[in-house]
Amino acid sequence: MRGFSAAVLVAALFVGGCAGPDESATSRVSDEPLVPVADVHPGIRFDIRYATADNFTGERLYASDACLLRASVADRLARVQDRLAAEGLGLLVFDGYRPLSVQRKMWELVPDPRYVAPPDRGSRHNRGAAVDVTLVDAAGRRLEMPTDHDDFTEAAHRDYAGATPTATANRDKLRAAMEAEGFEGIGTEWWHFDAVNWREYDVVGK
Template sequence: MRRTAVCLLVLAASAAAAAAPGGSPAVRTSGDRAGSGDTAPAPSSDPARSPGAVRTGERRAPAEFTALESVAPSIRQEIRYAGSHNFVGEPIPGYRESQCLLTRDTALALRRAQRAALAAAHSLKVYDCYRPQRSVDRFVRWAKDPSDLRMKREFYPRVDKDRLIPDGYIAERSGHSRGSTVDLTLVPRYGPEPVRSGGGRGPCRATPADRAGDGSLDMGTGYDCFDELSHTDHAEVVGRQRANRQWLRRLLEREGFVNLPEEWWHFTHRPEAFPDRWFDFPVAREELVGRR
């Protein structure tokens, strides 16, 4: 999550939808992205949703959630917000474990996509899956703190921090909090396990040799790069980089995922199990019903 991440759901574009009851803030619709991107815009065939049906901050994991490793253990995981290599520069509240939690139908769809990737000698690798609302809230607080520029050089070198919220890179709700959105890439299947990524290197839009590497295919930018170059079909992304993005998108679209155009790494499985619910239970297997 653009970009990284805290993308919110695109609701009905009517005045009634903008004025949620109880003085709730209007939902942002500027690309629905943030940090790890977040929610791909709802297809035009989706019915307009009533603000009264939205449920936020639910603190219990429904039975429909599962751990990706229990469904598709071959998919590699580098959950960035459980560590310090992310645009904030520290572990994010809500990530008790470095785990990918998703709705079960989303995890099963990833398993099918993984089979196709493995057949081509590659593997999917996830950066972020379910994200608690408390984590999204931390991103918003960070974006409003002009003094914290620790990770600017790497993750948002060409964007002033005070533009991250107005320009839609950071938002107050994220599709990740609904459990059907995932940020991911492709890595070679064979050879040693890729070295975990590290900070302190070049800008996320730099050449692969100059930016922080994590063993993934060259997609033209690093993950969570707050830059227009992260747009999936950006005109400056050509050759092998463009081909890699298109391959990742094809693998996932075949299994019902929709890409967020502003972030090459961001996909939402349709139809969503919880289109109008945002959860806040921590990322930890012990939170799952039956610990599946």
């Protein structure tokens, strides 16, 4: 656990679109498989916190630390990695596809739709169409950002104006790189990005 109370972490982790309810009840079926992101680009780094006890529950929630995404979404992320590598940077991934069983566990802990997507609707992570990422340098060291991944204070907002110039520049660089390859961010979490066509993917699994 980091230096936050469990309640703050719980509230922080699930605000907004990262796990927010999806309004789309008319999503089209896509047959794209979930693929390991590590297979589409060897340079992408990972810190899958739900596969360790280092998350707000203090429990390991994922059976595997393999990060999965829909195939074309993973391909987009590979292109972002190439784009960043050209300037000596890269991606570090915190979360991708999230099984519904994990969504249910989160809902048990925090049954509040303001913070957790109800499992009967699912989140965009449950569709394999959302990813949580940050920037690293060529040695894999995380670049300064306005907050950590598990922070949901106002400082995590995409347009927060109170961060240092370096953190602000890094946050905006990440956003620009992701948007250039077909992702869109959300207002409340600088690290969360949805594939722009996320509505085309149904929730995967049970």
